[in-house]
Amino acid sequence: TQDIPVSELALNPRRGGPKNLPIVDYFVDDDDCPEMRAIKHKPKLVILGTGWGSVALLKQLNPGDYHVTVISPSNHFLFTPMLPSATVGTLELRSLVEPVRGIVKGVYGHFLKAMAEDVEFSEKLVEVSGIGPNGEKQNFYVPYDKLIIGVGSVTNPHGVKGLNHCHFLKDITDARLIRNQVIRNLETACLPTTSDEERRRLLSFVVCGGGPTGVEFAAELFDMLNEDLCKFFPKILRNEISVHVIQSRSHILNTYDEALSEYAEKRFAHDAVDVQTNSRVKEVFADRILYSQKDDEGKIVTKEIPMGFCLWSTGVSQTDFCKRLAKKLEGQNNKHALETDTHLRLNGAPLGDVYAIGDCSTVQNNVSDHIISFLRTIAWERGKDPENLQLKYADWRGVAKRVKERFPQAANHLRRLDRLFEQYDADKSGTLDFGELRELLMQIDSKLTSLPATAQRAHQQGQYLGRKFNKIAQSAPGLQLNEVDYGDLDDAVYKAFEYHHLGSLAYIGNAAIFDWDGYGWSGGLLAVYLWRSVYFAQSVSFRTRCLLAMDWSKRALFGRDLMNF
Numbered sequence: 001t002q003d004i005p006v007s008e009l010a011l012n013p014r015r016g017g018p019k020n021l022p023i024v025d026y027f028v029d030d031d032d033c034p035e036m037r038a039i040k041h042k043p044k045l046v047i048l049g050t051g052w053g054s055v056a057l058l059k060q061l062n063p064g065d066y067h068v069t070v071i072s073p074s075n076h077f078l079f080t081p082m083l084p085s086a087t088v089g090t091l092e093l094r095s096l097v098e099p100v101r102g103i104v105k106g107v108y109g110h111f112l113k114a115m116a117e118d119v120e121f122s123e124k125l126v127e128v129s130g131i132g133p134n135g136e137k138q139n140f141y142v143p144y145d146k147l148i149i150g151v152g153s154v155t156n157p158h159g160v161k162g163l164n165h166c167h168f169l170k171d172i173t174d175a176r177l178i179r180n181q182v183i184r185n186l187e188t189a190c191l192p193t194t195s196d197e198e199r200r201r202l203l204s205f206v207v208c209g210g211g212p213t214g215v216e217f218a219a220e221l222f223d224m225l226n227e228d229l230c231k232f233f234p235k236i237l238r239n240e241i242s243v244h245v246i247q248s249r250s251h252i253l254n255t256y257d258e259a260l261s262e263y264a265e266k267r268f269a270h271d272a273v274d275v276q277t278n279s280r281v282k283e284v285f286a287d288r289i290l291y292s293q294k295d296d297e298g299k300i301v302t303k304e305i306p307m308g309f310c311l312w313s314t315g316v317s318q319t320d321f322c323k324r325l326a327k328k329l330e331g332q333n334n335k336h337a338l339e340t341d342t343h344l345r346l347n348g349a350p351l352g353d354v355y356a357i358g359d360c361s362t363v364q365n366n367v368s369d370h371i372i373s374f375l376r377t378i379a380w381e382r383g384k385d386p387e388n389l390q391l392k393y394a395d396w397r398g399v400a401k402r403v404k405e406r407f408p409q410a411a412n413h414l415r416r417l418d419r420l421f422e423q424y425d426a427d428k429s430g431t432l433d434f435g436e437l438r439e440l441l442m443q444i445d446s447k448l449t450s451l452p453a454t455a456q457r458a459h460q461q462g463q464y465l466g467r468k469f470n471k472i473a474q475s476a477p478g479l480q481l482n483e484v485d486y487g488d489l490d491d492a493v494y495k496a497f498e499y500h501h502l503g504s505l506a507y508i509g510n511a512a513i514f515d516w517d518g519y520g521w522s523g524g525l526l527a528v529y530l531w532r533s534v535y536f537a538q539s540v541s542f543r544t545r546c547l548l549a550m551d552w553s554k555r556a557l558f559g560r561d562l563m564n565f
């Protein structure tokens, strides 16, 4: 294909693949500038998605090493941690997004506003669908040497009926719809024709899910109702409004330190945000929500809340695209995410061709293997056979600390092991048999493998791949990347991925909480400013930082914009 002029190829692409679709090898602008010409025949790196993982990877890549193509239905990067603030007008929607074409241009890449539909692993082709000029779907193939899947996740419906009456909070369009609906409800409640009962229903806001997104939205909503309502809607009385959070577990923010989740609950109780714990939503209707609740005696009772607005925020699940890939590949046994090895290579795909990062993936990371390898090191240092190592409680503390640093998600399970060790310490004069330990670890291992689905993780994985691809390009220039039939190129050039947990933050309504490595901190205004500074510093560009600063100042001076368009 290299002898045919690029422009001709782009306009009249060759056809092929199992579906005999057009194959887009090069783009018209490949000949546009010297840099583009130089990378025309470099290894093809195709990146799916423009979220946290993909953008971190793009920012890390050395320009000119790869022929990069980015494919995503969103031509912007969304700064999700601040999305709840945009639902009530604290921040403007455009302040949270960064146009992605500028970022792609930084690596002389191409951007296609389209969806990945399928992957033909044996032929190294991604099937892509774009929307044509008349709104019709047009499918074609994009060939790759290396493919990175960073397509995120979708909201988990948990099989509940009536979710068409709910709002979701995943992207910028969701935030706009929520903002419009909240304001529409306030406006309708003010009409003289609206009855008292209908008013109370319209002003009843329900959030399903007590995780960080649900809690932050409830907090933002409460702030807005508290701070701007009497100013702009004097007809609405404060006691006519209610905010409810329905949570299936016994506490909200249950992945945070216990003290912090209790602090958040107290804060909500103080602000009259109603939290219903141990509750499962059964069905959502247009005007009410039905849920079952376990009472103190363990009896299940059915309850309902009349509502005018419902946010569904109960965790995430796999996209259809990822489900399709998982079905095709051997060794994909996880129902929630694509499994990768510790080099982030997709299990079951040809080695070194396909990687998966962020929410759509999970690293098959055998925590017990790591614990055992730490123990082997101890045995080796003591000149003992690991199988005969008699472990002291103090040794275990050291191992547990290192494992907890590497796998923060295992903290709860390590605490269980900790208690067992203490028991052994009392029973068996301070020692635990290596074999017994291994058996214990096997029993709980499956629960220790998944990493949290957070921006932090996706960002670290994107950066990791960027660094690794730079190394691959340096150490093997001109190498046909996937034709290495000896050894393991990824392993030879770079270490396996290691996640470093930098803590979690959550805004809970004029207060914020921080959870770092088991140490919690919560506070009022000071914490809120700290929370803002962290996100301000993390924002992708100078442009978004300026916009955020302007929004916060505008809100402080004039209040929120309570208009719907």
Ligand code: FAD
Pocket: 048, 049, 050, 051, 052, 053, 054, 071, 072, 073, 074, 080, 081, 082, 083, 084, 114, 115, 116, 117, 150, 151, 152, 153, 169, 170, 171, 212, 213, 319, 321, 357, 358, 359, 360, 453, 454, 455, 456, 457, 458, 505
């Ligand atoms: P995403 O950022 O979701 O990006 C996925 C990309 O793939 C998108 O561009 C999408 O358009 C594209 N895509 C989807 N399907 C296809 C397809 N078939 N083909 C091509 N492209 C496709 N995490 C934190 O760490 N801290 C927080 O405070 C925090 N707050 C959050 C608040 C909210 C409201 C939400 C929704 C999430 C929050 N998260 C937070 C989670 C965080 O946003 C996600 O973990 C992170 O976005 C995952 O990054 P990702 O790159 O895997 O996917």
